[in-house]
Amino acid sequence: MTSRLVQATSRFRSSVTQVVRKNISNKRFKDEHISLLLCLHHGLIFSQVMEKPCILATTLGAPGGIYKCFEPCIEKHFTIIPYERFVQMKEDFADKIQAVFVWGPDAIKVDQNLLQSLPKLKAVVNGGVGVDHLDIPLINSFGVKVTNTPGVVDNATADIGMSLMLASARKIVEGHNFSKFRESDYFPKSSLGTDVSGATLGIIGMGRIGYKIAKRAQGFEMKILYHNRNRRPESEERAVGATYCASLKELLQRSDFVMVVVSLSPETRKLIGAKEFAMMKPNSTLINISRGLVVDQDALVDALQKKMIRAAALDVTYPEPLPRDHPLLSFPNVIVLPHLGTHTVETTQIMVERMVTNALAAITGGQLPDEVEA
Numbered sequence: 001m002t003s004r005l006v007q008a009t010s011r012f013r014s015s016v017t018q019v020v021r022k023n024i025s026n027k028r029f030k031d032e033h034i035s036l037l038l039c040l041h042h043g044l045i046f047s048q049v050m051e052k053p054c055i056l057a058t059t060l061g062a063p064g065g066i067y068k069c070f071e072p073c074i075e076k077h078f079t080i081i082p083y084e085r086f087v088q089m090k091e092d093f094a095d096k097i098q099a100v101f102v103w104g105p106d107a108i109k110v111d112q113n114l115l116q117s118l119p120k121l122k123a124v125v126n127g128g129v130g131v132d133h134l135d136i137p138l139i140n141s142f143g144v145k146v147t148n149t150p151g152v153v154d155n156a157t158a159d160i161g162m163s164l165m166l167a168s169a170r171k172i173v174e175g176h177n178f179s180k181f182r183e184s185d186y187f188p189k190s191s192l193g194t195d196v197s198g199a200t201l202g203i204i205g206m207g208r209i210g211y212k213i214a215k216r217a218q219g220f221e222m223k224i225l226y227h228n229r230n231r232r233p234e235s236e237e238r239a240v241g242a243t244y245c246a247s248l249k250e251l252l253q254r255s256d257f258v259m260v261v262v263s264l265s266p267e268t269r270k271l272i273g274a275k276e277f278a279m280m281k282p283n284s285t286l287i288n289i290s291r292g293l294v295v296d297q298d299a300l301v302d303a304l305q306k307k308m309i310r311a312a313a314l315d316v317t318y319p320e321p322l323p324r325d326h327p328l329l330s331f332p333n334v335i336v337l338p339h340l341g342t343h344t345v346e347t348t349q350i351m352v353e354r355m356v357t358n359a360l361a362a363i364t365g366g367q368l369p370d371e372v373e374a
């Protein structure tokens with residue numbers, strides 16, 4: 001009798017599992033259905049459905065989670081647990097998650113609590129290059145590695161920097177708004193732009209992205225200055241004709257466009273503040289594509305109000321996005337983007353593939369292509 005019951009239960013489990021699997025792979029079940037089934041049959045089918053290693057994806061499924069369309073590339077190797085589902089069913093997922101995927105300064109904090117709740121975690125895998133939002137020593141103290149995607153983001157981020165510089169110089173956003181909402185037929189003369197060609201560009205931070213910007217600026221016949229922790233005579237100065245400024249002050253005093261590309265660290269936090277704005281030319285433009293906190297935003301508002309600089313163009317702010325009533329959004333000469341540095345289909349695809357490679361390496365104990373050391 002007992003053995004017949006065991007056999008019947010086992011047949012029932014296997015037919016339920018097959019139905020669930022088929023419907024998951026055909027995408028006929030919605031997330032809620034899957035969650036419900038997993039709850040109902042927890043213990044019966046769970047281990048069979050979750051046969052791939054699990055990752056916790058922190059913003060994949062969020063409203064506007066742009067990475068959703070890249071799920072197939074991840075799902076080849078992993079079962080994705082969106083953060084929202086994890087929060088609802090922590091006990092079910094906690095000991096199955098082996099990697100956490102985060103995208104830049106994500107809404108979700110990888111903190112002590114989260115790390116403590118994931119005993120099988122091997123890696124925190126970051127999309128993008130900046131890892132200032134991750135406490136690497138803390139993460140490493142749990143025996144967990146951190147990876148990012150260097151190199152992959154350089155062209156797209158440099159392109160955003162150039163787009164912001166050109167858009168600000170040539171009043172692209174103001175011109176568009178005039179065309180769309182105009183109250184008269186004449187674009188005001190006071191709205192004349194300024195030349196990029198032949199102007200002086202000061203790049204703060206001559207890493208891989210700074211170098212890509214310098215290469216692009218060369219095509220615009222710009223004079224290129226740079227300020228960096230280390231001088232880069234071989235690759236940067238000779239290749240792109242950039243001139244090193246040992247002091248930030250010199251760069252600020254000489255540049256028509258100041259492009260901030262440094263990564264955020266305790267040394268670069270509020271690197272550009274009231275003192276620095278006072279050094280800039282009154283017709284200069286500040287472009288920030290690094291992290292919002294590298295610029296003191298209150299000092300920027302003050303500098304714009306006092307016309308100490310001509311304009312600002314920002315891909316990054318704090319917070320992101322800015323509240324709609326933030327004073328920076330009230331200036332016609334300020335462009336604010338919602339951190340679009342890497343947002344192209346091609347770059348994001350490569351970024352996700354690199355994240356998958358890093359996660360697989362961490363889980364299988366292989367060599368990590370992009371480990372970030374503390």
Ligand SMILES: O=C(O)C(=O)CO
Pocket residue numbers: 104127128129130131153157289339340341342
């Ligand atoms: O790669 C990053 O960290 C970025 O923020 C690109 O904009």
